[in-house]
Amino acid sequence: MLKVDGGKTQVLFDHSAQFLSAPSSYVSTSPSSPSDTWNKWVCEMECDGILREWDSQRIGTLSRGGVFSPRATDSGGVQPRALIGSGGMRAIPAYMARNLEIDRPKWVSKARQNKDGTWRLWHYQEELDDFDYLVVAHNGKCAARLMKSAGPALAPVARLLETKFGANLRGGSTPRFMQLCSLYVLMVVLDGPVPLPTPNLEGAFVEGVPALSWVADQGAKLGQNVEKGPENEGTRRAWVIVSSPTFAEEHKVPQENIPIETAAEVTSLLLQAFRLALGKEGREYDAAFKVSTSALQLWGAGNPISVADVSEEVPFIFQASTGCGVCGDWMLAPSIPAAARH
Numbered sequence: 001m002l003k004v005d006g007g008k009t010q011v012l013f014d015h016s017a018q019f020l021s022a023p024s025s026y027v028s029t030s031p032s033s034p035s036d037t038w039n040k041w042v043c044e045m046e047c048d049g050i051l052r053e054w055d056s057q058r059i060g061t062l063s064r065g066g067v068f069s070p071r072a073t074d075s076g077g078v079q080p081r082a083l084i085g086s087g088g089m090r091a092i093p094a095y096m097a098r099n100l101e102i103d104r105p106k107w108v109s110k111a112r113q114n115k116d117g118t119w120r121l122w123h124y125q126e127e128l129d130d131f132d133y134l135v136v137a138h139n140g141k142c143a144a145r146l147m148k149s150a151g152p153a154l155a156p157v158a159r160l161l162e163t164k165f166g167a168n169l170r171g172g173s174t175p176r177f178m179q180l181c182s183l184y185v186l187m188v189v190l191d192g193p194v195p196l197p198t199p200n201l202e203g204a205f206v207e208g209v210p211a212l213s214w215v216a217d218q219g220a221k222l223g224q225n226v227e228k229g230p231e232n233e234g235t236r237r238a239w240v241i242v243s244s245p246t247f248a249e250e251h252k253v254p255q256e257n258i259p260i261e262t263a264a265e266v267t268s269l270l271l272q273a274f275r276l277a278l279g280k281e282g283r284e285y286d287a288a289f290k291v292s293t294s295a296l297q298l299w300g301a302g303n304p305i306s307v308a309d310v311s312e313e314v315p316f317i318f319q320a321s322t323g324c325g326v327c328g329d330w331m332l333a334p335s336i337p338a339a340a341r342h
C-alpha cells in the first residue's frame with residue numbers, strides 16, 4: 001500500500017505474486033490427487049468471490065521498444081485463465097487460512113524436541129507452546145540454522161534446507177544445494193499518462209530488457225481509481241515493476257536495510273528499463289514518467305530455481321522419527337499452486 005495526495009489516497013500493490021494460471025476449464029483428475037485438491041480450492045475461491053479472472057487479452061509479453069503480444073493459447077487453441085485475488089493477492093492466503101488459528105507475526109528462533117517427542121518453540125526469549133508436529137515451510141539459511149541447532153537427529157533435515165543464492169543454476173541439473181534467486185520489486189505512482197503501445201496492456205512479461213522480468217498496471221488490474229490527484233489531470237498511474245534475477249543479483253544488499261543510495265539507483269535503473277521496454281526513452285516523455293511516490297522491495301530469497309527430489313504425489317518431506325516435516329514451493333515449482341499442493 002502506498003499513500004498519495006498527502007496520505008488521503010491509498011494505492012494497493014501486488015508486490016509479490018502477480019496472478020495464478022488456471023486451466024481454461026475445471027479439470028478433475030483422480031479424486032484425491034493433490035492437483036485435484038488445488039483445482040477444487042480454485043473453484044471454491046472463484047465461487048466465493050475471492051478470486052476473479054484477469055482478462056488474458058490484457059496480459060502478455062512486452063518486447064523491447066513497445067511491442068505487446070497477448071498471452072499465447074494452449075495446445076487446444078484456448079488461452080489459459082489468469083486469476084487474481086479480489087482486492088489483491090493477499091486475499092488468497094487469507095481465505096486459505098480462514099479456519100486455522102494462526103499466531104502471527106511470530107518469528108520462530110529456536111526449536112527443541114521434548115523427551116515425549118513433542119516440539120517446543122521459542123520466539124526469541126518468549127517460550128511458545130508445545131506442539132505434536134513441527135512443519136518447516138521455508139528453506140534457506142535461517143531454516144537450516146534452526147534445524148541444525150535442534151539436535152543431531154535433525155541433521156539430515158537441516159541439510160535439505162541449505163540453499164545457495166544466484167540468478168543462474170550452479171552445479172548442473174542436480175545441484176548439491178537448493179538454489180534461490182533474488183528479485184527487486186518497484187512500486188511506483190507516475191504522473192502519467194504512461195504511453196502504452198495499446199490500452200489493452202495491463203500486465204506483461206518483459207523480453208529484450210535484461211533488467212526486467214514483469215510489469216503491471218495496478219490501477220487497471222485491481223480496479224482502483226488512482227488517476228485523479230490534486231495536481232494532475234486524471235492521468236496518474238500505479239505500476240509494479242519486477243526486476244530480473246540477474247539485475248537483483250548485481251544490485252543485492254541486505255534486504256531488511258536497503259541503503260538509501262542503492263534504493264535511489266535501483267529505482268532509477270528500473271524506471272529507465274521500463275521506458276526502454278515501452279520504447280519511450282525520449283525527453284518528451286519525461287513528464288509522464290515523473291515519480292509521484294514509490295517504494296522498493298528486495299525479495300532476497302525470492303524464487304527457487306531448483307526443486308527438491310520429491311514426487312508429484314508426495315510433494316513434501318516427513319521425518320517420522322522426529323515428527324518434523326518440510327514443505328514449500330521449492331518441492332515442485334516456484335508458484336502458488338505448487339506451494340499449495342504440499
Ligand SMILES: Cc1cc2nc3c(=O)[nH]c(=O)nc-3n(C[C@H](O)[C@H](O)[C@H](O)COP(=O)(O)OP(=O)(O)OC[C@H]3O[C@@H](n4cnc5c(N)ncnc54)[C@H](O)[C@@H]3O)c2cc1C
Nearest residue numbers: 016017018019106107108138299302328329334335336339
Ligand atoms: C516477486 C515475486 C513474484 C511472484 N509471482 C508469482 C505469480 O505471479 N504467480 C505465482 O503462482 N507465484 C508467484 N511467485 C511465487 C510465489 O509467491 C511462491 O511460490 C509462494 O509464495 C511460495 O509459498 P511458500 O508457502 O512455499 O513460501 P513463502 O510464501 O515464502 O512462505 C514462507 C513463510 O515462512 C515464513 N518464515 C520463514 N522462516 C520463519 C521462521 N523462522 N519463523 C516464522 N516464520 C518463518 C516467512 O516469513 C514466510 O511467510 C512470486 C514470487 C515473487 C518473490
